[in-house]
Amino acid sequence: MNELLKVENLQKTFNMHEFNEKQIIGCNGISFLLNEGEFIGITGKSGSGKSTVLKSIYRTYAPTGGSIHYKSEQFGPIDLVKATDREMIAIRKHEIGYVSQFLNVMPRITAIEVVAEALMEMGKGSEHAAAEAKSILAHFNLPSSLWDSYPRTFSGGEKLRLNLAQAMVKRPKLLLLDEPTASLDDASKISVKEMILQLKTEGTSMIGIFHDLDFMETVVDREYSLTQGVLKDEMTV
Numbered sequence: 001m002n003e004l005l006k007v008e009n010l011q012k013t014f015n016m017h018e019f020n021e022k023q024i025i026g027c028n029g030i031s032f033l034l035n036e037g038e039f040i041g042i043t044g045k046s047g048s049g050k051s052t053v054l055k056s057i058y059r060t061y062a063p064t065g066g067s068i069h070y071k072s073e074q075f076g077p078i079d080l081v082k083a084t085d086r087e088m089i090a091i092r093k094h095e096i097g098y099v100s101q102f103l104n105v106m107p108r109i110t111a112i113e114v115v116a117e118a119l120m121e122m123g124k125g126s127e128h129a130a131a132e133a134k135s136i137l138a139h140f141n142l143p144s145s146l147w148d149s150y151p152r153t154f155s156g157g158e159k160l161r162l163n164l165a166q167a168m169v170k171r172p173k174l175l176l177l178d179e180p181t182a183s184l185d186d187a188s189k190i191s192v193k194e195m196i197l198q199l200k201t202e203g204t205s206m207i208g209i210f211h212d213l214d215f216m217e218t219v220v221d222r223e224y225s226l227t228q229g230v231l232k233d234e235m236t237v
């Protein structure tokens with residue numbers, strides 16, 4: 001199997017300047033391998049560092065130690081801990097997607113524009129992009145009455161489905177999923193599962209955090225358990 005991502009001894013410590021330089025450990029000593037086309041689920045109790053690991057890979061958080069070796073299409077082998085901001089912007093635009101429940105879009109851009117713009121960033125023409133955007137929003141059961149609305153006012157589940165559509169429509173090389181089924185009803189969970197399985201067959205590698213462990217076990221290839229920010233266990237599921 002071809003290795004896509006190698007996380008070695010990853011550490012993120014937060015320095016709380018407003019609290020007398022108190023330090024909080026987000027994650028520590030995390031090491032794992034992700035192969036091309038593979039899906040790893042990360043589990044662990046609340047506060048154990050699951051989101052911190054994903055945000056460190058996406059570089060929302062700047063890691064304070066360790067390395068994240070990634071095989072980039074644009075830059076070749078690269079350590080995401082040391083990548084420049086310019087490299088990270090290009091990698092996020094074309095290679096690595098990140099989905100959470102929290103909306104991360106510009107104000108005054110409609111739902112359909114959010115998805116169509118993601119496609120245009122990947123080189124699609126505007127007409128094709130608009131048609132494909134409608135099709136993926138329909139797949140995720142986002143009511144067509146919302147397609148021309150601003151996502152700021154969407155419910156939690158609607159925002160999440162838009163985030164999923166925006167990230168998945170790009171067919172990223174690596175997709176980071178932070179609670180992609182939180183606040184979704186059963187029909188929407190099925191849509192998410194179908195899209196995950198489709199991306200897997202197309203070769204997308206994924207790392208996901210799930211509260212719904214039953215759902216997780218239907219989509220992941222391997223599972224890592226984190227406890228208090230330390231990688232404890234690895235098993236094949």
Ligand SMILES: Nc1ncnc2c1ncn2[C@@H]1O[C@H](COP(=O)(O)OP(=O)(O)OP(=O)(O)O)[C@@H](O)[C@H]1O
Nearest residue numbers: 014024025026044045046047048049050051052053
């Ligand atoms: N921006 C931040 N500033 C300070 N501390 C943070 C920050 N982000 C996370 N932490 C701390 O790092 C630790 C790990 O948080 P993280 O969100 O990664 O946990 P988690 O396993 O994803 O939790 P949950 O399952 O509850 O979402 C926690 O103690 C948290 O308070």
